[in-house]
Amino acid sequence: MTRPPRRPLTLRDVSEAAGVSEMTVSRVLRDKGDVSAATRQRVRDAAKRLGYVPNRIAGSLAGGRVNLVAVVIPSLKNMVFPEVLSGISEALAGTGLQPVVGFTDYLPETEEQVLYEMLSWRPSGVIVAGLEHSPASRAMLTQSGIPVVEIMDTDGIPIDACVGISHRRAGREMAEAILAEGYRRIAFLGTKMPLDHRARKRLEGFAERLSEDGIAIADREFYSGGSALAKGREMTQRLLERSPDIDFIYYSNDMIGAGGLLWLLERGVDVPGRIGLAGFNGVELLDGLPRQLATMDACRREIGRRAAELIAARQPGTAIVTPERLDLSPTIAWGDTLRRSTRPAKQGDPAPA
Amino acid sequence: MTRPPRRPLTLRDVSEAAGVSEMTVSRVLRDKGDVSAATRQRVRDAAKRLGYVPNRIAGSLAGGRVNLVAVVIPSLKNMVFPEVLSGISEALAGTGLQPVVGFTDYLPETEEQVLYEMLSWRPSGVIVAGLEHSPASRAMLTQSGIPVVEIMDTDGIPIDACVGISHRRAGREMAEAILAEGYRRIAFLGTKMPLDHRARKRLEGFAERLSEDGIAIADREFYSGGSALAKGREMTQRLLERSPDIDFIYYSNDMIGAGGLLWLLERGVDVPGRIGLAGFNGVELLDGLPRQLATMDACRREIGRRAAELIAARQPGTAIVTPERLDLSPTIAWGDTLRRSTRPAKQGDPAPA
DNA sequence: ATGAAAGCGCTAACAG
DNA sequence: CTGTTAGCGCTTTCAT
Numbered sequence: 001m002t003r004p005p006r007r008p009l010t011l012r013d014v015s016e017a018a019g020v021s022e023m024t025v026s027r028v029l030r031d032k033g034d035v036s037a038a039t040r041q042r043v044r045d046a047a048k049r050l051g052y053v054p055n056r057i058a059g060s061l062a063g064g065r066v067n068l069v070a071v072v073i074p075s076l077k078n079m080v081f082p083e084v085l086s087g088i089s090e091a092l093a094g095t096g097l098q099p100v101v102g103f104t105d106y107l108p109e110t111e112e113q114v115l116y117e118m119l120s121w122r123p124s125g126v127i128v129a130g131l132e133h134s135p136a137s138r139a140m141l142t143q144s145g146i147p148v149v150e151i152m153d154t155d156g157i158p159i160d161a162c163v164g165i166s167h168r169r170a171g172r173e174m175a176e177a178i179l180a181e182g183y184r185r186i187a188f189l190g191t192k193m194p195l196d197h198r199a200r201k202r203l204e205g206f207a208e209r210l211s212e213d214g215i216a217i218a219d220r221e222f223y224s225g226g227s228a229l230a231k232g233r234e235m236t237q238r239l240l241e242r243s244p245d246i247d248f249i250y251y252s253n254d255m256i257g258a259g260g261l262l263w264l265l266e267r268g269v270d271v272p273g274r275i276g277l278a279g280f281n282g283v284e285l286l287d288g289l290p291r292q293l294a295t296m297d298a299c300r301r302e303i304g305r306r307a308a309e310l311i312a313a314r315q316p317g318t319a320i321v322t323p324e325r326l327d328l329s330p331t332i333a334w335g336d337t338l339r340r341s342t343r344p345a346k347q348g349d350p351a352p353a
Numbered sequence: 354m355t356r357p358p359r360r361p362l363t364l365r366d367v368s369e370a371a372g373v374s375e376m377t378v379s380r381v382l383r384d385k386g387d388v389s390a391a392t393r394q395r396v397r398d399a400a401k402r403l404g405y406v407p408n409r410i411a412g413s414l415a416g417g418r419v420n421l422v423a424v425v426i427p428s429l430k431n432m433v434f435p436e437v438l439s440g441i442s443e444a445l446a447g448t449g450l451q452p453v454v455g456f457t458d459y460l461p462e463t464e465e466q467v468l469y470e471m472l473s474w475r476p477s478g479v480i481v482a483g484l485e486h487s488p489a490s491r492a493m494l495t496q497s498g499i500p501v502v503e504i505m506d507t508d509g510i511p512i513d514a515c516v517g518i519s520h521r522r523a524g525r526e527m528a529e530a531i532l533a534e535g536y537r538r539i540a541f542l543g544t545k546m547p548l549d550h551r552a553r554k555r556l557e558g559f560a561e562r563l564s565e566d567g568i569a570i571a572d573r574e575f576y577s578g579g580s581a582l583a584k585g586r587e588m589t590q591r592l593l594e595r596s597p598d599i600d601f602i603y604y605s606n607d608m609i610g611a612g613g614l615l616w617l618l619e620r621g622v623d624v625p626g627r628i629g630l631a632g633f634n635g636v637e638l639l640d641g642l643p644r645q646l647a648t649m650d651a652c653r654r655e656i657g658r659r660a661a662e663l664i665a666a667r668q669p670g671t672a673i674v675t676p677e678r679l680d681l682s683p684t685i686a687w688g689d690t691l692r693r694s695t696r697p698a699k700q701g702d703p704a705p706a
Numbered sequence: 707a708t709g710a711a712a713g714c715g716c717t718a719a720c721a722g
Numbered sequence: 723c724t725g726t727t728a729g730c731g732c733t734t735t736c737a738t
Contacts, residue, residue, distance in 0.1 A: 229641025
């Protein structure tokens, strides 16, 4: 490929083509200040004809305003984040603000670099996943002087503002529901992520609530990498071979939960009679499995939306007062794998074991 | 929340704190030019102590270089794009380039706006999904004078360079395989997306190959929105009620294919004996289903990686010659739902119908 | 309603 | 090795 390296067009080119000052062109292109309809038209035509695209680098430097919002998340592999991003993107559409995304891979050090990188563009706001940051990251965010919204989690003290759910409470509530349905030999299967603070907090809240009823987690196992569905199968199998008397499995996400569910159904195990299951996230993706896995919505899209709205509301000129903490309340989706109470048999149910 | 609006620090602040010229600070911070170890240390300390974050807006304007790569994709809802993005992100890590993502929602007009928006930041390259663009978008990209890589699709003429697969050929090859296995009453189920050119091209190639054997698509149906797994179930059911003699269903994506597969297995239908199935994309997510759906890898991650590498290779200073067309060759993953030839029975197989 | 002048904060290019 | 001088392309401010 060889294309002639053209000098990018500048305001001056348009100004010459339209026969007006650069200033007037600038005014027309930004709809700022009074310009006669005739001039406006000439300028618009010239700009379009030349294919002029303004240089925001220069514009931002001069104007002191940047229409960028930094979004810092761990990864796109974890299905929750694409949805959060969609929410952000949706809410930002029409505000003139644009998301810029960076990934941390759950590494505090990478987060630090990414934040530095993004802040160096002087964005109008930052949305960052989680409340746990390195001291250097905290310092940068605090110093930045722009709105900072920490998302996903509300168990902790936000630097500036936060939008999310309490994962500790989410774990507690699921434990509560499980106990209420009479399960007692309860196991946990999850990701091995020392740095996934939200999964950790869920497990902590979960274990805490169980212990209040004098119950300990009967068995547990952690995994990393690979297809979650397949992992869910394997782990469930190993778990039940090791601890055959387990009557409930709490999974740290819906995908491994679905894997476990499929494995159990294939073996004709009575779910939720003999064994109950629950996951976490409420991934819509799984609607359509033979049975609906019990889960809890992580409010992903709404978190994204609200965080973005918060940033937008804090732009200079907007006098809206915004909360510094938005604690959303996910509710349990009971599905077909948690409630023990009898229900009409469904077509496709395997015979009880 | 009320934080004191601080004046952001500038090079001058660091320069004064360290007792050297702004230029020297600039050199240290960019590791450019020779600076004595002692001075370097003093500058580094001062910058860190003050919490200085350079202003790239100014830097880019002065230096004429922007470390941003614009990535323009339809949406994150379609699972393929998070993976493409991951590939891009991976390949860009370490090059000093940073992806900036924009979404088009499959709308040419939105694409136009997003491109305009992104080009106004004078990025060092553009990665954009698809080969179909509005005339205005084409003009902008051509004018931009920066490397443009169109991804996902190679059926068409790239503006500058492209990386992807031929969806037409993908459709043909799947048709070929299906015919080779002896299926003859073949249906198509897919998304109703007049603007998803890749799905369209797959279907075209597919139908074309069938017709070469004198076979027409026996039935077809399109959907939009909702959970793909559930849609796959519904559509498969309706299809088979309407056309009970169908012996193969080609799905436009793996998720609806998986829905169909689950529905058929629940009913004890012999797959792939009585009816064969195939999807598209090769989503790893589904590894762990009772049967592995036949599919074709869309090379998502690799497309992202190669596109990013191409952009990186075209940066000024890099003299690497890059191809203008990279046509990846996806291969059929036969799974358990396409090959009719007898195979050892697997545990969990339903009895033949 | 339009134009002219003065930077925004940084880096390229040149001096020393 | 370090400093000085000009801008980068736009917007702000002040004239006209």
